[in-house]
Amino acid sequence: MTDFITPSSQLKTRKSAEKRFQWYGRGAIIASLVFLVVMVGSILYKGSGAFTTTDVAIVVDLGPEAVDPANPQDARFEKIVKDALKARFPEATKRADRRKLYGLVSNDAGFELERFVLANPDKLGGEVRVWFRASDDFDILLKGTVDRTVDESERRLSDQEIGWIDTLLADGDVKRGFNWSFFTNGDSREPELAGILSALVGSALTLLVCFCFSFPVGILAAIYLEEFAPKNRFSDIIEVNINNLAAVPSIVFGLLGLSMLLNTFGMPRSSPLVGGLVLSLMTLPTIIIAARASLRAVPPSIREAALGMGASPVQATFHHVAPLALPGIMTGTIVGMAQALGETAPLLMIGMVAFIVDVPQSILEPATALPVQIFLWADAPERAFLEKTSAAIIVLLLFLITMNLLAIVLRRRFEKRF
Amino acid sequence: MANSDSATIDLVHSQRKKGYELFVMGVLILCSLVAVAVTVGIVLSLLFEAFRFFERIPLTEFLFGTQWSPQTALRADQVAAEGAFGAVPLITGTLLISFIAMCVATPLGLLSAIYLSEYASKRSRNLIKPALEILAGIPTVVYGFFAALTVAPLLRAGGESVGLDVSSESALAAGLVMGMMIIPLISSLSDDVINAVPQAMRDASLGMGATHSETIRKVVLPSAVPGIAGSLLLAASRAIGETMIVVMAAGLAANLTANPLEAVTTITAQIVALLTGDQEFDSAKTLSAFALGLVLFVTTLVLNVVALRIVRKYQEQYD
Amino acid sequence: MSKTAIISAKDVDVFYGEKQALNKINLDIPENKVTSLIGPSGCGKSTFLRSINRMNDLVDICRVEGSITIKGQDIYAPEVDVVALRAKVGMVFQKPNPFPKSIYENVAYGPKIHGLAKSKTDMDELVEWSLIKAGLWKEVKDRLDQPGTGLSGGQQQRLCIARTIAVKPQVVLMDEPCSALDPIATAIIEELIDELRNNFTIVIVTHSMQQAARVSQRTAFFHLGELVESGATKSIFTSPEDERTQNYIMGRIG
Numbered sequence: 008m009t010d011f012i013t014p015s016s017q018l019k020t021r022k023s024a025e026k027r028f029q030w031y032g033r034g035a036i037i038a039s040l041v042f043l044v045v046m047v048g049s050i051l052y053k054g055s056g057a058f059t060t061t062d063v064a065i066v067v068d069l070g071p072e073a074v075d076p077a078n079p080q081d082a083r084f085e086k087i088v089k090d091a092l093k094a095r096f097p098e099a100t101k102r103a104d105r106r107k108l109y110g111l112v113s114n115d116a117g118f119e120l121e122r123f124v125l126a127n128p129d130k131l132g133g134e135v136r137v138w139f140r141a142s143d144d145f146d147i148l149l150k151g152t153v154d155r156t157v158d159e160s161e162r163r164l165s166d167q168e169i170g171w172i173d174t175l176l177a178d179g180d181v182k183r184g185f186n187w188s189f190f191t192n193g194d195s196r197e198p199e200l201a202g203i204l205s206a207l208v209g210s211a212l213t214l215l216v217c218f219c220f221s222f223p224v225g226i227l228a229a230i231y232l233e234e235f236a237p238k239n240r241f242s243d244i245i246e247v248n249i250n251n252l253a254a255v256p257s258i259v260f261g262l263l264g265l266s267m268l269l270n271t272f273g274m275p276r277s278s279p280l281v282g283g284l285v286l287s288l289m290t291l292p293t294i295i296i297a298a299r300a301s302l303r304a305v306p307p308s309i310r311e312a313a314l315g316m317g318a319s320p321v322q323a324t325f326h327h328v329a330p331l332a333l334p335g336i337m338t339g340t341i342v343g344m345a346q347a348l349g350e351t352a353p354l355l356m357i358g359m360v361a362f363i364v365d366v367p368q369s370i371l372e373p374a375t376a377l378p379v380q381i382f383l384w385a386d387a388p389e390r391a392f393l394e395k396t397s398a399a400i401i402v403l404l405l406f407l408i409t410m411n412l413l414a415i416v417l418r419r420r421f422e423k424r425f
Numbered sequence: 426m427a428n429s430d431s432a433t434i435d436l437v438h439s440q441r442k443k444g445y446e447l448f449v450m451g452v453l454i455l456c457s458l459v460a461v462a463v464t465v466g467i468v469l470s471l472l473f474e475a476f477r478f479f480e481r482i483p484l485t486e487f488l489f490g491t492q493w494s495p496q497t498a499l500r501a502d503q504v505a506a507e508g509a510f511g512a513v514p515l516i517t518g519t520l521l522i523s524f525i526a527m528c529v530a531t532p533l534g535l536l537s538a539i540y541l542s543e544y545a546s547k548r549s550r551n552l553i554k555p556a557l558e559i560l561a562g563i564p565t566v567v568y569g570f571f572a573a574l575t576v577a578p579l580l581r582a583g584g585e586s587v588g589l590d591v592s593s594e595s596a597l598a599a600g601l602v603m604g605m606m607i608i609p610l611i612s613s614l615s616d617d618v619i620n621a622v623p624q625a626m627r628d629a630s631l632g633m634g635a636t637h638s639e640t641i642r643k644v645v646l647p648s649a650v651p652g653i654a655g656s657l658l659l660a661a662s663r664a665i666g667e668t669m670i671v672v673m674a675a676g677l678a679a680n681l682t683a684n685p686l687e688a689v690t691t692i693t694a695q696i697v698a699l700l701t702g703d704q705e706f707d708s709a710k711t712l713s714a715f716a717l718g719l720v721l722f723v724t725t726l727v728l729n730v731v732a733l734r735i736v737r738k739y740q741e742q743y744d
Numbered sequence: 745m746s747k748t749a750i751i752s753a754k755d756v757d758v759f760y761g762e763k764q765a766l767n768k769i770n771l772d773i774p775e776n777k778v779t780s781l782i783g784p785s786g787c788g789k790s791t792f793l794r795s796i797n798r799m800n801d802l803v804d805i806c807r808v809e810g811s812i813t814i815k816g817q818d819i820y821a822p823e824v825d826v827v828a829l830r831a832k833v834g835m836v837f838q839k840p841n842p843f844p845k846s847i848y849e850n851v852a853y854g855p856k857i858h859g860l861a862k863s864k865t866d867m868d869e870l871v872e873w874s875l876i877k878a879g880l881w882k883e884v885k886d887r888l889d890q891p892g893t894g895l896s897g898g899q900q901q902r903l904c905i906a907r908t909i910a911v912k913p914q915v916v917l918m919d920e921p922c923s924a925l926d927p928i929a930t931a932i933i934e935e936l937i938d939e940l941r942n943n944f945t946i947v948i949v950t951h952s953m954q955q956a957a958r959v960s961q962r963t964a965f966f967h968l969g970e971l972v973e974s975g976a977t978k979s980i981f982t983s984p985e986d987e988r989t990q991n992y993i994m995g996r997i998g
Contacts, residue, residue: 021636028638032540035533036553042605043560046571224456231453249460254729256666258693262718266470288463308841316854316911317831321446327843349564352668355701378566385570400567434815434832434914436824
């Protein structure tokens with residue numbers, strides 16, 4: 008007689024093989040998720056610093072000697088700042104020391120002072136305490152990324168510089184605050200001044216162009232293929248085409264943009280117009296596929312109802328079917344736009360990889376985009392750009408998360424119960 | 426009231442504006458032709474520019490040459506003294522990095538898919554699946570940044586501690602991170618494929634006293650093999666065409682090597698290097714990017730077409 | 745062709761691809777009467793109904809041969825506009841399928857696309873007339889702006905009838921209009937059909953022989969793609985000529 012209750016030793020091995028197999032699966036999932044958490048976590052950790060910034064107060068001489076009240080804009084602001092620094096730390100006499108001293112504040116300190124003076128003409132005539140943006144090395148020291156115990160020759164800041172900074176700190180001449188300029192400045196060679204505004208506007212313009220082209224074309228193409236296209240070779244070709252287009256590497260679209268849009272049609276290089284068009288060709292298959300799926304989900308009874316009372320096929324589609332499919336189409340479009348927002352490679356091909364300080368004013372001006380800005384900063388040698396890069400990634404991810412959440416909410420909200 | 430008294434009714438003339446409807450139809454057809462136009466545009470522009478390249482550099486040198494250095498003339502007898510355009514190191518570099526990526530992504534993606542479709546409860550499935558999809562939604566430039574500034578230094582430090590010389594732009598770093606990127610692609614495609622295996626086949630195996638894992642390995646997976654193969658091909662095509670990770674983490678050194686610890690370069694990284702920065706449009710250097718683009722396009726297209734065929738055949742089998 | 749026939753089908757064959765669904769159908773349908781088409785599932789009665797307003801055109805592989813005329817005009821003639829045809833030959837479907845719009849918009853849609861109302865007041869009157877005719881006015885007159893999908897199944901079907909008659913067609917085709925409804929809703933619709941025949945010619949496909957007997961004056965019995973016999977409802981049910989009709993009525997084919 009066979010015993011059903013006590014397991015044989017063979018069965019035990021099989022049972023443990025079963026357990027092992029399940030753990031392989033769990034392990035794979037855990038490994039993937041751990042990677043995700045580590046990657047995002049490390050970027051959050053590195054980037055969080057960029058959202059705060061350091062300012063330093065210096066007493067500058069704005070007397071009539073330095074600034075002529077009649078023509079304040081003609082003053083030599085950079086010199087005034089340097090003189091003020093020299094006055095604050097008179098012990099720096101050697102040229103090399105002086106240069107280090109000037110390096111405590113940002114290279115743009117002269118412009119900052121100019122802006123301050125022009126905005127506050129009433130402050131002219133004597134000594135005034137003005138806040139300047141501290142340099143990136145200064146900032147990084149305060150954030151604790153520089154190890155003071157390392158041998159002086161191996162760190163970017165000398166003992167002397169650290170001494171000055173400590174003095175300023177002790178005197179209450181240093182303040183830290185939220186780094187608004189990260190969102191209000193364009194790119195800069197100086198990490199402490201570099202911001203993402205020009206890249207954000209560039210991305211927005213590019214996406215706008217992308218949306219204006221790919222959304223209508225995508226919907227209409229989907230409507231044709233789903234509602235009207237006869238079942239023949241021609242439709243098959245279009246269908247296969249779209250599926251293959253969805254898997255073409257993004258950089259190839261960049262090559263298309265370079266050779267067709269720039270060199271053949273002579274569109275302006277580096278412009279959001281070209282960038283947007285290239286990205287729209289890339290997102291088109293995504294939108295078409297999503298739109299077809301949601302058109303297919305509209306029950307045929309709606310079509311029949313409209314046709315049965317004498318609506319023409321075009322009327323039935325545009326009055327009844329398309330409006331019902333719209334939420335689904337929107338969801339697919341947002342997902343496609345999110346892809347486009349994160350895309351970098353094709354934009355490199357059409358020259359949206361320039362150093363852009365000013366905010367682009369139109370879709371024809373040279374611009375860059377947020378992911379390209381990330382790519383450019385990731386290559387910059389200054390240590391402070393590492394945290395800027397991470398911060399820009401955080402902003403990019405926030406945008407992507409928002410868009411995807413929007414898509415999910417839209418889907419939940421309008422999910423039709425047919 | 427509803428009936429007209431006329432003996433006949435008008436079936437010929439309706440209120441709709443036929444011209445307008447024809448116009449709408451025309452617009453609809455035009456829009457769906459955009460997709461075809463894009464493909465034609467890609468093929469034409471790649472072919473045209475590549476053809477101009479092959480007028481200067483013979484096709485055989487491009488396909489079989491082992492020296493890639495477009496910037497400088499290496500030998501005096503070089504055509505037009507413009508540099509060497511042997512694509513072999515780029516192709517091997519691309520294959521090496523893609524191979525590493527597939528080695529990472531295949532087991533992780535496949536095992537995740539098996540666990541999700543066969544073992545996970547509905548609840549945890551609804552949580553884990555979107556979490557894995559996040560990996561697919563993160564822009565590749567972010568992966569590139571992570572590979573270049575976190576993974577590569579870690580590998581280098583790790584290599585040093587065991588006495589290995591790891592290049593700071595190693596194929597391994599780029600391949601590992603790329604592998605992570607394509608996990609969700611493999612897992613979600615394979616998940617669909619595994620789910621398509623009819624429950625009756627599982628029941629038959631379980632009914633004979635096989636354990637769940639035996640059923641999966643001996644019954645479910647074998648019948649899902651074609652679909653899984655299709656999904657792996659799609660993932661490989663994605664890896665070959667991936668640009669930002671390799672641009673940022675793999676570097677530009679055209680080494681002909683199979684050592685994952687050394688720096689290699691890829692087709693996509695070279696295209697970016699050739700076309701960013703100053704360029705004269707007619708130089709062989711610039712045109713070579715289009716020849717590389719053509720190689721890339723044809724390779725990925727063939728992989729996709731084959732993969733889609735396999736997947737479709739597989740689906741028909743169970744429909 | 746009898747003098748009172750509004751629709752007359754001659755040698756109608758319908759094919760789905762290679763498969764023949766209807767074989768040489770000859771049938772006259774009299775004006776302002778209710779004609780019911782009965783027969784077992786798959787006998788072709790719905791196919792025939794759908795050829796009368798060319799809903800079959802929507803099926804790519806469907807082919808219709810022979811002729812169907814309405815008031816003497818061949819509806820498959822090349823110059824016929826299907827849209828104009830369907831405005832004259834309305835259809836009510838098996839499952840109530842109101843548009844996911846307001847009750848008012850559901851009824852107003854047809855007149856709007858066919859340009860039947862010149863002003864808002866015209867439209868309001870037309871909507872009211874249609875809803876009254878469909879016996880729904882009292883129930884919905886205070887909530888015309890609410891979605892039609894919020895009504896009960898029977899009300900939805902009456903809304904669909906109102907929507908169809910708002911276009912003032914000559915013929916109303918009904919494809920098993922009560923099969924998705926409970927007995928009470930069914931009774932209301934049957935009464936409605938009886939009233940509607942004063943204004944419209946009605947052709948109804950039904951599964952239930954009792955229903956055919958209750959609502960129709962003429963009955964046609966289909967079997968395996970053929971029209972077995974047709975005639976006054978009373979005579980079909982009391983003294984069928986064909987043995988197959990007899991068997992069906994006795995419940996032997998089903």
